[in-house]
Amino acid sequence: MRAARVLLASLLGYAALEALIFHSGLYASIASPDSGAGLVDTFLDNERRRPLDGPNQVVAIGNSRMGLFPRVANKLQSETGYTFATIAVAGTSPRCWYYMLRENDPDRNRYAAVVIGLDNYDDMELWEDHADREYDVGLIAARLGLRDVGEFAGSYETWAHRWLAVRGIVFKGALYSRDIQNFLLNPAARLASVSQSRRDSHIWFHDYIATSSTMDGVSIDWSTRTMTVPPERSAAQKRAYEITLLDALPPDRGQHEKYMHLWMGKIYELYRGSRTRLVFVRLPHGPLVRPDFPPAKAHSSVRELAARGEATLIEEHLFDSMERPEFFWDELHLNEPGIQQFSSALAREMRRVLGPPR
Amino acid sequence: MLFTTVQFFLFFAVVLALHYALPRAVRRWVLLGASYFFYMMWNPVFVLLLLTLTTIDFAAGVWIERCTNRRRKKLLLILSLCANLGFLGYFKYYNFLAGLVAAGLGLAPGALAFSIILPLGISFHTFQSMSYVIDVYRGQQKAIRSPIDYALFIAFFPQLVAGPIVRAREFFSGLYDWRAPDSEEVLRGVMLMALGLAKKMALADQFAQLADAYFNNPVAHPGIVAAWTGVGSFAMQIFFDFSGYTDMAIGMALLLGFHFPVNFRRPYLAFSITDFWHRWHISLSRWLRDYLYVPLGGNRGGKWMTYRNLLFTMLLGGLWHGANWNFVLWGGYHGALLAIERALGRQHFEKTPGALVYPLRAVVTFALVCAGWVFFRAADLGSSAFILREMFFGARKGSVNVIPIWLRGLTLAALAIAIFEERFEWMDRLATRPAWAYATMLIALLLCVEMFGFFERNVPFVYFQF
Numbered sequence: 001m002r003a004a005r006v007l008l009a010s011l012l013g014y015a016a017l018e019a020l021i022f023h024s025g026l027y028a029s030i031a032s033p034d035s036g037a038g039l040v041d042t043f044l045d046n047e048r049r050r051p052l053d054g055p056n057q058v059v060a061i062g063n064s065r066m067g068l069f070p071r072v073a074n075k076l077q078s079e080t081g082y083t084f085a086t087i088a089v090a091g092t093s094p095r096c097w098y099y100m101l102r103e104n105d106p107d108r109n110r111y112a113a114v115v116i117g118l119d120n121y122d123d124m125e126l127w128e129d130h131a132d133r134e135y136d137v138g139l140i141a142a143r144l145g146l147r148d149v150g151e152f153a154g155s156y157e158t159w160a161h162r163w164l165a166v167r168g169i170v171f172k173g174a175l176y177s178r179d180i181q182n183f184l185l186n187p188a189a190r191l192a193s194v195s196q197s198r199r200d201s202h203i204w205f206h207d208y209i210a211t212s213s214t215m216d217g218v219s220i221d222w223s224t225r226t227m228t229v230p231p232e233r234s235a236a237q238k239r240a241y242e243i244t245l246l247d248a249l250p251p252d253r254g255q256h257e258k259y260m261h262l263w264m265g266k267i268y269e270l271y272r273g274s275r276t277r278l279v280f281v282r283l284p285h286g287p288l289v290r291p292d293f294p295p296a297k298a299h300s301s302v303r304e305l306a307a308r309g310e311a312t313l314i315e316e317h318l319f320d321s322m323e324r325p326e327f328f329w330d331e332l333h334l335n336e337p338g339i340q341q342f343s344s345a346l347a348r349e350m351r352r353v354l355g356p357p358r
Numbered sequence: 359m360l361f362t363t364v365q366f367f368l369f370f371a372v373v374l375a376l377h378y379a380l381p382r383a384v385r386r387w388v389l390l391g392a393s394y395f396f397y398m399m400w401n402p403v404f405v406l407l408l409l410t411l412t413t414i415d416f417a418a419g420v421w422i423e424r425c426t427n428r429r430r431k432k433l434l435l436i437l438s439l440c441a442n443l444g445f446l447g448y449f450k451y452y453n454f455l456a457g458l459v460a461a462g463l464g465l466a467p468g469a470l471a472f473s474i475i476l477p478l479g480i481s482f483h484t485f486q487s488m489s490y491v492i493d494v495y496r497g498q499q500k501a502i503r504s505p506i507d508y509a510l511f512i513a514f515f516p517q518l519v520a521g522p523i524v525r526a527r528e529f530f531s532g533l534y535d536w537r538a539p540d541s542e543e544v545l546r547g548v549m550l551m552a553l554g555l556a557k558k559m560a561l562a563d564q565f566a567q568l569a570d571a572y573f574n575n576p577v578a579h580p581g582i583v584a585a586w587t588g589v590g591s592f593a594m595q596i597f598f599d600f601s602g603y604t605d606m607a608i609g610m611a612l613l614l615g616f617h618f619p620v621n622f623r624r625p626y627l628a629f630s631i632t633d634f635w636h637r638w639h640i641s642l643s644r645w646l647r648d649y650l651y652v653p654l655g656g657n658r659g660g661k662w663m664t665y666r667n668l669l670f671t672m673l674l675g676g677l678w679h680g681a682n683w684n685f686v687l688w689g690g691y692h693g694a695l696l697a698i699e700r701a702l703g704r705q706h707f708e709k710t711p712g713a714l715v716y717p718l719r720a721v722v723t724f725a726l727v728c729a730g731w732v733f734f735r736a737a738d739l740g741s742s743a744f745i746l747r748e749m750f751f752g753a754r755k756g757s758v759n760v761i762p763i764w765l766r767g768l769t770l771a772a773l774a775i776a777i778f779e780e781r782f783e784w785m786d787r788l789a790t791r792p793a794w795a796y797a798t799m800l801i802a803l804l805l806c807v808e809m810f811g812f813f814e815r816n817v818p819f820v821y822f823q824f
Contacts, residue, residue: 001541002541002545002793003541003542003544003545003548005793006541006545006793006796006797007544007545007548007800009793009797010796010797010800010801013797013798013801014800014801014804014805017801017805018805018808163364167364171808173805173808173809174808174809174811174813176809177808177809177810177811177813180809180810181762181764181809181810184762184763184764184767185762185763185764
């Protein structure tokens with residue numbers, strides 16, 4: 001039948017063109033470096049292009065709270081013997097980290113250790129359901145191939161989100177649609193920005209100095225659950241602090257625990273049998289520590305891995321002394337003094353955990 | 359279940375597979391079951407309304423045909439029309455009338471109002487149903503004896519919620535003389551679905567963002583440029599949205615072996631308002647002409663009666679869209695323009711002008727249509743008045759640059775295609791052209807959806823609210 005032949009030819013033509021533009025990396029090479037996906041790409045590309053000075057490489061991964069900065073940690077290289085790098089990207093989640101690590105180190109022999117920054121070792125429940133986190137599609141699906149459809153889409157819990165994940169991987173043009181539309185607004189500026197980012201972004205990120213402003217003056221009276229904030233802070237800032245530091249914690253439904261078991265398990269599987277050691281670090285909670293954290297879970301994802309000797313947990317309270325307003329610039333993120341202290345301390349601790357370099 | 363969602367495409371794939379895999383005798387059941395399932399996905403309760411109206415009009419058709427007494431026949435027709443208009447009136451117009459009565463009695467605006475959910479597609483399926491009963495009464499249509507066939511005519515999912523409004527004889531001739539679509543029809547059907555999807559997702563939904571931004575707060579965007587940009591965006595949104603939906607409906611029907619009438623013929627290339635109504639929502643214009651304008655006397659009672667009939671028909675056409683004064687004004691505005699054109703000489707507005715004058719006439723017509731869209735889209739009469747004032751007397755403020763360059767490019771491409779199509783009607787014949795020409799167009803449309811589609815949320819079709 002002619003219709004079948006013509007339609008088949010049309011669909012094959014469409015698939016070929018789609019693959020050529022979006023699955024070959026052609027479009028990715030001009031995607032905005034400022035987007036979430038662009039930022040992930042930039043970090044991974046920079047790390048892949050970074051010349052290695054030996055086998056004693058340590059890479060940090062996490063989200064924006066991961067305060068290990070190579071410019072600080074590598075000052076101690078003569079002391080630690082290790083070279084530190086980071087692919088921690090703001091907004092990423094454990095699901096993204098798995099795929100980022102897989103992309104970044106396909107042969108599993110690049111690093112002596114991967115250090116993963118976590119908010120806690122207890123898979124504490126979150127208000128946001130990470131299993132159905134739509135944002136992950138935008139961050140990571142562009143780098144995934146057809147072989148990942150089942151695993152990536154299957155890790156979402158609702159059919160609507162699974163479809164979004166499938167669409168993100170298979171129809172990458174749809175994933176990039178907003179980026180394409182922005183590109184067409186000013187193609188020359190985009191090409192210039194991509195080129196500049198490719199040339200210089202590793203320097204920008206390496207040399208980035210965080211703000212030195214602090215959370216001094218922010219305090220909480222836990223008996224009345226009221227927060228005091230300096231008058232120069234806006235109402236929106238105050239509300240953001242309250243959400244993180246004061247508002248009720250979500251009830252434990254086991255949702256996040258299940259999610260963490262899945263993705264930490266996959267990250268472990270990724271490096272099983274390789275020379276790379278998985279190390280988890282519990283990041284300083286924040287400028288003020290809430291007293292209502294739930295008790296430790298013996299069977300959390302990372303505690304189980306550590307108990308089986310398959311990963312190392314850095315002493316949970318190692319950074320407790322940094323949970324003070326002077327080390328944070330907002331309710332979540334370390335400021336420059338905090339980064340200096342955290343990076344140095346973590347670099348030394350990594351040396352202790354990993355032992356002498358090869 | 360919107361036509362643009364993956365759920366709908368899966369649903370349609372299953373229906374298509376069952377339709378062709380099962381014996382012919384059960385296909386109608388499959389289509390009817392699928393149609394009710396489609397409707398119930400929106401709100402299962404309202405399928406009872408659909409069933410009630412279907413039963414009433416099915417029975418009315420049979421009884422009218424059997425009845426030999428003319429007065430009794432008329433009574434049956436009136437009962438059927440009362441049932442249809444009664445349901446339509448309650449669901450669509452009750453609160454509007456209650457508001458008027460409350461105002462008249464000096465009560466609070468919502469004092470007599472009920473919380474009423476408008477059943478999806480009620481305006482379309484009641485009009486389709488009424489036209490059937492009227493045709494049976496007039497002897498232009500044989501009464502349908504199979505309740506399944508009749509129910510399918512009313513509920514057929516491709517056109518259930520937003521048309522096109524199909525005549526009974528068109529539908530039943532397709533049903534009773536059904537044959538599998540040939541290669542050309544399959545290719546046309548697929549092309550129409552891809553075209554509709556591209557119109558909806560890459561153009562209508564993108565223009566909707568601009569139109570919504572303007573109409574949600576017109577006062578925040580003063581000036582002539584902002585007003586025309588906002589109104590022009592809505593003009594584009596409503597055309598690409600509604601004609602995109604219709605293309606998909608016609609394409610789907612074609613793939614199932616049914617032929618629906620054309621509903622749009624490049625309306626923004628119209629050279630007069632008369633010409634516009636020959637090109638815009640043709641199935642509704644045809645319905646209004648045959649069941650309202652002609653029975654009112656049409657142009658048979660002299661010029662003043664013709665003007666009155668045009669005005670009345672268009673006022674009701676406006677009211678059909680929704681129960682508020684804006685729609686009444688929109689209908690009245692178009693009725694008045696049609697009457698004025700008729701008064702100035704019908705031949706000037708029905709005969710295609712020369713190539714030199716045509717573009718100017720088309721631009722003027724488009725501007726007049728845009729002015730009408732203000733009533734259609736604005737939240738209330740106050741906003742309409744403000745926007746119209748800005749469109750014609752506003753300060754020279756604002757910039758068309760709020761429309762991104764790629765969207766302007768796509769719109770110009772659509773305009774070029776429309777102009778080309780106006781001369782050569784090549785889209786329809788694309789299915790008979792060499793495979794590479796067809797494939798190129800289909801690939802371009804699919805990539806257009808992928809790269810320019812609005813994916814952030816599903817934007818409902820504008821006409822679903824009617």
